[in-house]
Amino acid sequence: MLVVVCGLPGAGKTTVAGDVVDRLDAVRIRTDVVRKDLFDDPQYSSEETDVVYRTVRDRADAILDDDNHVVLDGTFREREFREPTYELARKHDVDCVVLKVEADDDVVRERIQQREDDASDADVSIYEHYRDRFEPIDVDHVVVDNSGTLVDTKNQVARVL
Secondary structure (H helix, E strand, O other): OEEEEEEOOOOOHHHHHHHHHHHHOOEEEEHHHHHHHHOOOOOOOHHHHHHHHHHHHHHHHHHHHOOOOEEEEOOOOOHHHHHHHHHHHHHHOOOEEEEEEEOOHHHHHHHHHHOOOOOOOOOHHHHHHHHOOOOOOOOOOEEEEOOOOHHHHHHHHHHHO
16 A cells, blocks of 8 residues: 655654554655765755655655555655656556545644654745645545544544555
């Protein structure tokens, strides 16, 4: 199975992705980590982002070749980054589940401000910049509301998987 966990910075993608990884005994590929693996001083340019998402897909392709479940953890805010992942699932003839993680605005702001030792460099200004620019998801997907407790979030994920 290929699971795409997407959404805005601070919504709780990594929390949801971690739960999915545990449930499926899957391998997680996190765009924030891949970016820092590839670039010593990330600039977040379009070209750099293209390389990050291409690398994420290449790594997922290899993991799916080994018959393992894969969880992709990243904003995937643009269709151009999501569509090739769907194609990758078709290539491997595996289910593709898309989970869009959302949270109330005030919850996201608080989470971002409290981050420490996290691979994500996104701050509140990045969240605000992307908030109105997240392109609609055109395939079947499930919205996970991560505004409440961790138990509430995990229960939503359990219903999907």
